[in-house]
Amino acid sequence: MYLFVSTKPVHPIMKHLFTFAFAALISFNCLAQANLNRCSTFEIMQKREGLQPGYLAGAKAAFDAAKQLAEANRVNRSGNDTVYRIQLVFHVLYNSPAENIPDSVIYSQIEVLNEDYRRLNADTVRTRDEFKPVAGDTRLEFYLATTDPDGNPTTGITRTTGSGSFIGYSPLTDDIKVEPGGKAPWPTDRYVNVWVGNLFFGIVLGYAYPPYNAPNWDSTSLATDSALQGVVLHYAAVGRNNAQPVDQTVAGGRSLTHEMGHYFGLRHIWGDEVGCNTDDGIDDTPLASDASQQTCDTTINSCTDAPADFSDMIENYMDYSDDRCVNMFTNGQIEIMHAMLQTSRAGVATVVTPTGIKNTGDNFDVIQIFPNPSSGNINLNVQIKNGTNFSYEIYNLVGEKLVAESNLTSVSNYRSINLSAQPAGIYFAKITSGEQVVVKKFELAR
Numbered sequence: 502m503y504l505f506v507s508t509k510p511v512h513p514i515m516k517h518l519f520t521f522a523f524a525a526l527i528s529f530n531c532l533a534q535a536n537l538n539r540c541s542t543f544e545i546m547q548k549r550e551g552l553q554p555g556y557l558a559g560a561k562a563a564f565d566a567a568k569q570l571a572e573a574n575r576v577n578r579s580g581n582d583t584v585y586r587i588q589l590v591f592h593v594l595y596n597s598p599a600e601n602i603p604d605s606v607i608y609s610q611i612e613v614l615n616e617d618y619r620r621l622n623a624d625t626v627r628t629r630d631e632f633k634p635v636a637g638d639t640r641l642e643f644y645l646a647t648t649d650p651d652g653n654p655t656t657g658i659t660r661t662t663g664s665g666s667f668i669g670y671s672p673l674t675d676d677i678k679v680e681p682g683g684k685a686p687w688p689t690d691r692y693v694n695v696w697v698g699n700l701f702f703g704i705v706l707g708y709a710y711p712p713y714n715a716p717n718w719d720s721t722s723l724a725t726d727s728a729l730q731g732v733v734l735h736y737a738a739v740g741r742n743n744a745q746p747v748d749q750t751v752a753g754g755r756s757l758t759h760e761m762g763h764y765f766g767l768r769h770i771w772g773d774e775v776g777c778n779t780d781d782g783i784d785d786t787p788l789a790s791d792a793s794q795q796t797c798d799t800t801i802n803s804c805t806d807a808p809a810d811f812s813d814m815i816e817n818y819m820d821y822s823d824d825r826c827v828n829m830f831t832n833g834q835i836e837i838m839h840a841m842l843q844t845s846r847a848g849v850a851t852v853v854t855p856t857g858i859k860n861t862g863d864n865f866d867v868i869q870i871f872p873n874p875s876s877g878n879i880n881l882n883v884q885i886k887n888g889t890n891f892s893y894e895i896y897n898l899v900g901e902k903l904v905a906e907s908n909l910t911s912v913s914n915y916r917s918i919n920l921s922a923q924p925a926g927i928y929f930a931k932i933t934s935g936e937q938v939v940v941k942k943f944e945l946a947r
C-alpha cells in the first residue's frame with residue numbers, strides 16, 4: 502500500500518501505517534485512516550539527501566544558525582512585538598472537479614492559519630496547565646497575495662489542470678511544482694507557494710522543505726532547490742469547510758498549520774526517530790519517543806525530562822495528533838521561526854508594528870495620548886505602579902522608530918513629544934513596562 506522506495510530501514514511512521522493497514526483488513530471503516538500519512542517532510546528530506554549528499558547537514562546548519570540567532574534575540578529582546586505578515590499564493594492543480602477546491606475553502610484555510618499562529622484559536626483552553634507557560638503567539642499573519650510576480654492584480658490563487666494520464670502527484674518527485682502537469686512556483690524568495698493537489702503514496706496530507714540557506718550554509722550548492730521551497734497540501738486537507746475531508750480527524754484545516762511550521766524550520770517534536778535520544782532541538786518541547794499517532798491521549802509520558810518531567814506535548818502543532826487535540830506552538834519554536842524570518846525566509850514577510858492594544862498589563866493605571874489628532878506636539882501621560890518603570894517608542898506607519906526614551910519612572914510619567922517635523926498621518930506609540938506592552942494609535946493632522 503505504501504510505494505515509498507528506500508534502501509534505508511523502514512521508517513517508524515511507515516511501520517505504524519502497516520499496522521493500520523492490517524487493522525483495515527479487519528474493518529472497512531478504517532480504510533481511509535489506514536492510508537493516511539500525516540506528513541512526508543521527513544521522507545522527502547531523506548530522499549533529498551540521496552540526491553544531494555550533505556543536504557541534511559545543511560538543513561541542520563540552518564537550524565543551528567537560527568537557534569543561535571534566537572538566543573541572541575532573547576538577550577537583546579529585539580523585535581519582541583514585531584508582527585510578520587506573510588504573503589501566500591495557492592496553486593490549485595486539479596484533474597477532477599472535486600480537486601478544484603473553491604475559493605471559500607482556501608479562505609477558510611487562511612482563517613485557520615491566522616487563528617493558530619496568533620493563538621486566537623478557540624481551543625487554547627485545552628492546552629494543559631503544565632504547558633500554558635510555554636505556549637505562545639507566533640505573531641505570524643498570513644494573507645493571499647494581491648500582486649502577482651509581473652505586478653498585476655491577483656486573487657492569490659492560480660488554477661491549473663493536470664495532465665491527462667493522471668494518477669496523483671508524488672512527494673518524492675515534486676512533480677506538482679514542475680510544468681507541464683504541475684505549476685512552477687512564483688518567486689520563492691517573495692511568496693510562500695502553497696501547492697494543492699491529489700498527493701499519492703497513501704494519502705499524504707502534506708510536506709514542506711525546511712530552510713537550508715541560512716548564513717552559515719553555502720546555498721549555491723543547492724541553488725536548484727529554490728524552485729522547491731513552499732508547502733504542498735492534499736486537496737482534501739485544505740480548510741475546515743472542505744466538502745470531502747480526508748478524514749474527520751484532520752478536517753480542522755491544521756495540516757497547513759503543521760507544514761508551515763516545517764517551512765519556517767520546525768521539526769517534529771519527537772525528533773523523527775523512535776526513542777528518547779532524539780530531540781527536535783527546541784528546549785521547551787518535552788522529549789517524546791514517537792509521534793502521538795493521531796490520538797488525543799493525555800496520559801502519554803514516553804520519556805523522562807530533566808530537571809522537571811513533562812507529559813508528551815500532544816497539543817503541539819508539530820506532533821501528529823488529531824486536529825482536535827493540537828492547539829499550540831511553544832516560545833522556543835516561535836523563536837526559531839522568527840530567526841528564520843530574519844534570515845532564510847526574510848523575503849516572504851512584511852514587518853509591521855502592532856496596530857491595537859496588545860496587552861493591558863497590571864503595571865499601567867492610565868495611558869493617555871493627547872491631543873489626538875495633534876498638529877505636531879503630543880503629550881503622553883503614563884501612570885504606572887510605584888517601583889516599576891516604563892519606556893516608550895513612537896513609530897510611523899512603515900515601522901520607522903522616530904522617538905524613544907527608556908527607564909522612565911513614575912515621577913517622569915508625563916512626556917511632551919515634538920513631532921512637528923513629521924508629515925500628517927497615522928502614528929503609533931508603544932509603551933512597555935516589564936513584559937507588558939500597550940500600543941496606541943494617534944494621528945497628526947495639519
Ligand SMILES: [Zn+2]
Nearest residue numbers: 540542763769
Ligand atoms: Zn511534519
